[in-house]
Amino acid sequence: MNPRVRFSPSPTGQLHIGGARTALFNYLFSKHHQGKFLVRIEDTDLERSKKEFTDQICESLNWLGLEWDEELVYQSQRIKLYHEAISVLLKSGNAYQCFASKEELNKIREDTGSYLYPGLWRNKDQKNVALEIQKGTPFTIRLKTPETGETSFDDLIYGSITVSHSEIDDFIIARSDGSPVYNLTNVVDDYDMSISHIIRGEDHIANTPKQILIYKALCWTVPIFAHLPMILGQDKKRLSKRHGATGVQTYRDEGYQSEALLNYLSLLGWNPGTEEEIMSLSKIIDQFDLLKVHKKSAVFDDKKLNWISGQHLGMQANEDILIRIRLIKPNWGKTESNDFCLSVINLMKGRSKSLLDLIENSVYYFQDPTEFNEKVLRKTWKDDTSNIVESVHSILDSMEIWNAELLEDTLKDFMESNELGFGKVMKPVRLAICGRVNGPSLFLIMELIGQSTCIRRINKAIGTF
């Protein structure tokens, strides 16, 4: 099987987590089966579609690494195709012009309580139609849907779904300005692009029977459908802007890496059937099976994303992390050598959740600390501390070889011979050097940032506190 699938965002906003998941599952399915992954921009809503969003969506997809295999398709450039389909439908009697106004329809809806179009112009004779056209009355074009029977399809994920035709009205396929509507353009494009599997959000299930009716009216083969469960926010409501960080770019800017985000997303509604959770994209592609995707929607959990992100970071090569950091902070660590930066990364990657997390917690490797937490300071720097640190200072000052091992031996000797506890000595020293009381092994930090820097910072602390 060499499926052709597509991700079809509408450029009315940036790519969000839900869209990214849809794109990902399309991508995974196509790559698992050596198929093609395409992207189509659904920009037929002229009022809301914006070029900047198209750019933003593409940028996000690129960042995620979900590259499409053929040229981008823009619906706005294929109007002719839609008009051809509409005219075929009109000619074959599968569609008709409807001259009812919005007001008229709204009134009927209010009166009857039914939202279904009652077929006002379904069987009007040519005379009436000609008269309205002569008058210049605006008209929409509706599909003439069957009145009896039902439409059903086998969803790869949801199984068999059946809807009675009595629930499907003669819906609009072209607006009064002549422009085609989503259900029509979608079908025309999927057919034209030879899409074999339509993988999209569960919110499209209700559209599917309508689209199938269009396929049939056009005598086209109906593709295979697979609807993905929704991703919800913590409040179990569908993910949207009010849930804060839902844009893919926000995650990028917060220092998450695409592999981690993709890994987490892949585990929402799917799992490989093993207990493995940390996986590379190629491993996920390898394991992926659309048939094992759930029907149940999943809640997006930042905590687990953080964990997965941290796991990826911890396993990643230092060089690679440096490249990624420079992508979001081009000047990071530029005051020091590459080796120095790599050492910082090596010390910090195991304890960081994201690139940004790593960056923010590594400031003291590059700059003398300037801000000290008042409470921590009071707890750490006691009356006799300055004297102790003074002694440490002179020991450090006299050292001729500077490495972690020697530092540890020397300072331990000092503590033992003076019967001082580790915390009493090393905590204030750490505070002086790092501006905080936690972090990796202080001896390793001291070795890395060097003798003169350590002494300068300790000096400053003694003078200040």
Next chain:
RNA sequence: GGUCCGUUCGUCUAGUGGUUAGGACUCCAGGUUUUCAUCCUGGCAACAGGAGUUCGAUUCUCCUACGGACUACCA
């Protein structure tokens, strides 16, 4: 309101007509660590409810409740 869909720890999930219902995240406790984080060990925590089928249902069927999607001249 109508149509469609869903329901295993707080969250992501595994699983079976008979299991101590398993794992992961979070949280808590202990250990390791100069500190914090990591790491290791342990712990808390779930089959929505009610009928039915059955010797036996979390698992099969139905009903109810709850949740969601759709119900546009948006996509």
